[in-house]
Amino acid sequence: MNLKKESVEWIKALLYALVAATIVRLYIFETMLVPTGSMIPTIQIGDRLFVEKITYTVREPQIGEIVVFWSPFVDERASHMLRLFDKFMDLFSPSKFRGHVKYVKRLVGKGGDVLEIKDGKLYVNGEVPEVLKDRYYEPEGIFKYEDFYEWLYTASKLRKDKQAYRDFIYDIAKNYGRTAAVLVFSLIGEEGLSYGEAFLPGLLNYFDPSMVYYDEKTKSYYIPGMIYHEFYEEYYSKLDLKKYVGKTDDGTIRIRVPEGFYFLMGDNTKESLDCRYFGFVPKDHIIGWPILRIWPFERFGPIQKY
Incomplete structure (x- = not known):
């Protein structure tokens, strides 16, 4: 006992x-x-x-x-x-x-x-x-592209629609340059990749192999990234970001x-x-x-x- x-x-x-x-x-x-x-x-x-x-x-x-x-x-x-x-x-x-x-x-x-x-x-x-x-401090991201947060939001929302997602990335490349497009792609990632498939033909044919993962459920490869649009919609939907991000007369981006x-x-x-x-x-x-x-x-x- x-x-x-x-x-x-x-x-x-x-x-x-x-x-x-x-x-x-x-x-x-x-x-x-x-x-x-x-x-x-x-x-x-x-x-x-x-x-x-x-x-x-x-x-x-x-x-x-x-x-x-x-x-x-x-x-x-x-x-x-x-x-x-x-x-x-x-x-x-x-x-x-x-x-x-x-x-x-x-x-x-x-x-x-x-x-x-x-x-x-x-x-x-x-x-x-x-x-x-x-x-x-390096002037990158929002200090270089005043619409950067909106780009991430749109890319994140489109990520599951591979063609629309890639079209959007190519539009950024066309209007703002390859560096901006590859940066957004690297942050948001991509789903539904096949083995050996180019990531962004003409923009990014190669990616660090250690950053590519295999999804057993979908039997496809993917690049992990941000699920950004959910946060954006919860916290930024009531903000007018244009009031907080803008360029000065000399082209410097100012953040409030x-x-x-x-x-x-x-x-x-x-x-x-x-x-x-x-x-x-x-x-x-x-x-x-x-x-x-x-x-x-x-x-x-x-x-x-x-």
């Missing part, structure tokens, strides 16, 4: 521990694995970060701070990079973010801020913030961040998928800030905010 009673107590203790761990995971701390080099040299590929979730519930993140947030869209490509532990832990995430992944970037703009990139420097409300003076949104960019902007490419991040997507690097052990230590 004592053995049975002791076993019951152990089971109860384990259940209590599981409940406590779940509460901590949901409301106080969580971890994330960084699979890309978008924040080099601040954060390296393969770093596992300990993310504190309370601070940004009592105050807003400030310009220059490093922020962890949910990707605004389902990111098929990053999902393939997650390890088993991360996939399991994300089962405890809010249901609205199922299929989304965690991003870590630096906050460069809040609601009402006006952003411009000139000579590699990011101007916020006409000045380069002190915390960003030593950082170089809408209220209720943030603009975040990676430190390594040549290798960063950030707001230049997918748009403004809603405040409710913010998770917290990384306070500690817990892996690898040789780089164990606190993450500097600035």
Whole structure:
């Protein structure tokens, strides 16, 4: 009887521990694995970060701070990079973010801020913030093509209609150049590819083979990308983006961040998928800030905010 009673107590203790761990995971701390080099040299590929979730519930993140947030869209490509532990832990995430992944970037703009990139420097409300003076920013994505977010929306919505999708990509190439078309294609991906089929004949005949996956259900190959149109319709349908993105007299594209949104960019902007490419991040997507690097052990230590 004592053995049975002791076993019951152990089971109860384990259940209590599981409940406590779940509460901590949901409301106080969580971890994330960084699979890309978008924040080099601040954060390296393969770093596992300990993310504190309370601070940004009592105050807003400030310009220059490093922020962890949910990707605004389902990111098929990053999902393939997650390890088993991360996939399991994300089962405890809010249901609205199922299929989304965690991003870590630096906050460069809040609601009402006006952003411009000139000579590699990011101007916020006409000045380069002190915390960003030593950082170089590449004027790509929305800072190069003022209709870029709309292109992504249309491409994402058309992706399941292969002919219409490719026609749209070719229209971008015709009107804005091959580089713009290939960029949209690379971000949105493609479905229904056959073995050996050219991706975009005349524009992109070859693609990194490691980015092509096989779908057992459809018995076809595909290139993972963004499921972007669902996010766009939920958060941008009430915004007139033309009011927030426009050219100045000298041709520089100026961005005004809408209220209720943030603009975040990676430190390594040549290798960063950030707001230049997918748009403004809603405040409710913010998770917290990384306070500690817990892996690898040789780089164990606190993450500097600035």
